[in-house]
Amino acid sequence: MPARVTLAAVAAHAGVSVATASRALSGRGDLAAATRRRVLASARALGYLRDPAVGGRPAGSARLVDLVLGGYHNAYSDEVTAGARSAAAAAGYDLVLTEERDTPDDDWPMRVRRRGSAGVVLGLISPTASQLVALTDAEIPVVLMDPQAETSRGLTSVRTTDREGGAAAAAHLAARGATRFAIVLGSPPYRYGRARHDGFRDGLRAARPAAEHVTLQADWGAASAREAALPLLRAVPAGERLGVFACSDEMAAGVYAAAAAAGRSIPDEVLVVGFDDLRGARWLTPPLTTVRQPIREMAAAAVTALTAAAAGATLPPGPIMLPTRLIPRGST
Structure with missing residues (x-):
């Protein structure tokens, strides 16, 4: 049976002290990046096993x-x-x-x-x-x-294909008879939120070249989305159908709350599409149309x-x- 590789052997192989090798392998201490890498490489090369108290695994190879x-x-x-x-x-x-x-x-x-x-x-x-x-x-x-x-x-x-998802939402709202359009954009405007907004704008341009959309800002939460959407929902003229794309399902739930407060019916007067398809989407009344990200x-x-x-x-x-x-x- 081969002898167990010691910490001292790793230190000698890496050209450092035993104390330095110990700090490098445990992730402790303020060491130069090159020194830490050299110790880890030596541990792997020699097949060093850590003390059983910390798992007894080869350094850097825990499953x-x-x-x-x-x-x-x-x-x-x-x-x-x-x-x-x-x-x-x-x-x-x-x-x-x-x-x-x-x-x-x-x-x-x-x-x-x-x-x-x-x-x-x-x-x-x-x-x-x-x-x-x-x-x-x-x-x-x-x-x-x-x-x-x-x-x-x-x-x-x-x-995921955020931009394509936003475009699909726009095409769907246009096909379902929306005459006005709005998007609830999350703030801060993270990368994926911007992509969903850009995709919606492109999809709407393709489906309804003359249509415009209003962009509302909310903090990615339902309460903020409700406050952002409520003035718009109250101002929609009778006979118009507003299509709203919310950049998350949670913000879509806020649009539902705003529609209820404004006395607007979903989907008769307001059409809503979310994004995510988390489990709560199908529990809303009516169940939420959404863009599923896998x-x-x-x-x-x-x-x-x-x-x-x-x-x-x-x-x-x-x-x-x-x-x-x-x-x-x-x-x-």
């Missing part, structure tokens, strides 16, 4: 994937978690749920490093430069799921890309795109 979200108490995170968990299990990996806290002392990248995760999926989060350094120094790959902004850092991302499939694709990378594949340099699909229901 774990971290899913990092801003919260885990909503329908979106439920869908993401379900898709990521299924893909991880299929590949023989465990999924770790990590919540990003918007506080200066949140050290989730270092916790990921100490676990030796095979990769990280960031959902609706654009990592800071320091967070990326902490992960890339440990050679932990990152995939962004539905990033809020365009990134120039060369990270792989998984997205959230579970997107999460699964992100995890699959990471587990493939752990097996030696190269992460794709560009975005992985999954298609949207319009789901007609009672609101139109």
